[in-house]
Amino acid sequence: MDRVYFDNSATTRLDDRVLEAMRPYFLDKYGNASSLHSFGHDAYDAMEVARSQVAAAINVPPKDIIFTSGGTESDNLALQGAAFANASRGKHIITTSIEHHAVLHTCQFLENQGFKVTYLPVDSEGFVSDEDLKEAITPETTLVSVIMANNEIGTIQRIKDLAEIANDSNILFMTDAVQAITKMPVDVEKLNVDMLTMSAHKFHGPKGIGALYLRRGVKLRPLMYGGGHERGLRSSTENIPGMVGMGKAIELGIAEMDDNVDQMRRIRDHLIDLTLSKVPRSYINGPKGEERLCNNANFRFDYIEGEGMVLLLDLKGIAASTGSACSTKSLEPSHVLRSLGLRHEQCHGSLRLSLSRYNTMEEANYFIETIPQVIERLRMMSPLGEGVSYDVSAV
Numbered sequence: 001m002d003r004v005y006f007d008n009s010a011t012t013r014l015d016d017r018v019l020e021a022m023r024p025y026f027l028d029k030y031g032n033a034s035s036l037h038s039f040g041h042d043a044y045d046a047m048e049v050a051r052s053q054v055a056a057a058i059n060v061p062p063k064d065i066i067f068t069s070g071g072t073e074s075d076n077l078a079l080q081g082a083a084f085a086n087a088s089r090g091k092h093i094i095t096t097s098i099e100h101h102a103v104l105h106t107c108q109f110l111e112n113q114g115f116k117v118t119y120l121p122v123d124s125e126g127f128v129s130d131e132d133l134k135e136a137i138t139p140e141t142t143l144v145s146v147i148m149a150n151n152e153i154g155t156i157q158r159i160k161d162l163a164e165i166a167n168d169s170n171i172l173f174m175t176d177a178v179q180a181i182t183k184m185p186v187d188v189e190k191l192n193v194d195m196l197t198m199s200a201h202k203f204h205g206p207k208g209i210g211a212l213y214l215r216r217g218v219k220l221r222p223l224m225y226g227g228g229h230e231r232g233l234r235s236s237t238e239n240i241p242g243m244v245g246m247g248k249a250i251e252l253g254i255a256e257m258d259d260n261v262d263q264m265r266r267i268r269d270h271l272i273d274l275t276l277s278k279v280p281r282s283y284i285n286g287p288k289g290e291e292r293l294c295n296n297a298n299f300r301f302d303y304i305e306g307e308g309m310v311l312l313l314d315l316k317g318i319a320a321s322t323g324s325a326c327s328t329k330s331l332e333p334s335h336v337l338r339s340l341g342l343r344h345e346q347c348h349g350s351l352r353l354s355l356s357r358y359n360t361m362e363e364a365n366y367f368i369e370t371i372p373q374v375i376e377r378l379r380m381m382s383p384l385g386e387g388v389s390y391d392v393s394a395v
């Protein structure tokens, strides 16, 4: 079997059809969208088609879409932009303890800039409560940011309810939808959010391109100054091939979503059921029910260190990821797993599998055959209940 890629929440392979759509914009239609000649017009037209495709995918007007370099920039533009633009009204921001680092570290930066940030707790499945949000709101609050679908544990928040609470208090609501797009319906008209962020490489588009949905009338301070592109909010010559790729990828992803979601969910459920039944002392992190992203499985194995697991699986040709300390080169294990109330040592034995529509049941079965051996091996090398010592060279 070829290598198995179960790390699609980190990034995805490009769709061949997306590559074909992008190709002319590198080689023939390589103009600058601001130019007055026909090369410029071709680029401009392609950009506006892409903008319409992205807008249609989330049911908003095309002019409310701002292209950026990816999810991280979109998150920064939304949070820093709204925080600074509204600083005269108040300097309090509310977010959650399970945000992606692109949101979390931006909030920490804003704290250094004199803002106050409340990090809402989550329950054992990763859900934020309406009550906690209501209680956190103060007259100084200008912005609430909640991740739509969590990248580690797949928790799908009740964004509509949370946004309504913010709206009722005249507070801007932003959501990081990077993991949600093309894996669940996202209709901004229904959700009533003011800002929403996306990244193309998470749905089989190219890296280095993303977008921010910005409701009409919402004011932001830009991160960069220059030629005034993207309504003055994101200066820099437009990445036309990237935009074309993002537009094509999101259009395909939405058109084919129902089938893809069914397939990913079937394979994911099979992975979960069989792994839990074949591996003693294995558990699931995150939601047990339907409010879990279709492509996400996050396991916890007692007496195991996650990095060892990822390395051994890699030797078997399986790419996965872990929320353990070592993999992130920091001393702290995943802040998301810690927020669920797991103890340090429990976080270390976590393994995330994230699927895409390219994964097959055959690949799932290969994982299910492989994982019990990997776990057994690691447990043999680990002093029961204490150890995190292992020796990869022994396999």
Ligand SMILES: *Cc1c(COP(=O)(O)O)cnc(C)c1O
Binding pocket: 009, 010, 069, 070, 071, 072, 073, 075, 100, 102, 147, 150, 151, 176, 178, 179, 199, 200, 201, 202, 208, 210
């Ligand atoms: C990947 C990811 C990001 C960052 O997106 P980039 O395009 O890699 O900068 C932000 N938020 C979430 C939830 C992500 O999964």
